[in-house]
Amino acid sequence: MSRAHIADLVHRYADAVVRRDEAQWAATWAATATWELAPGWRVEGRDEIVDLWNRAMDGFAAVVQTVSNGTAELDEEAGTGTGRWYVSEHWKRTDGTGGILLAYYDDEYVRTDGEWSFAARALTAQYNGPADLSGDFLNAWG
Secondary structure: OHHHHHHHHHHHHHHHHHHOOHHHHHOOEEEEEEEEEEOOEEEEOHHHHHHHHHHHHOOEEEEEEEEEEEEEEEEOOOOEEEEEEEEEEEEEEOOOOEEEEEEEEEEEEEEEOOEEEEEEEEEEEEEEEOOOOOOOEOOOOO
16 A cells, blocks of 8 residues: 555655745655755755755746656555656746756655655756757666
8 A cells, every 4th residue: 555655745745846846845855854965965854854845946946757667565564665656847937948857766664654755866867958859878888
């Protein structure tokens, strides 16, 4: 049953991005979580994570994030787990430029008071640029 809860967690996260729903997005994170957006760019603690997210979202006029395939391995007894979920974003910045992000998140999960949340998310961008894929593309093996 918890695998379904993790899928729901990931989809609630993406839904909150699309609607820029701060409360819903913040609720997906554990209080002591970490969020890594690139090597060396790591934020710790829900409050700091939400603050960074709000500043980043200020630069977008619109974002549509979709979740495709993903995995989750859970230790039900310990209330922890790990997973990987692939996402794509179509975005338009406030300056009018647009593009896409193709990426995946490596996740750590924790269950607190019966609710699963992100203990950590680390983003690996495979492509972030013009929608015609004319920018640099990093394959998982490249």
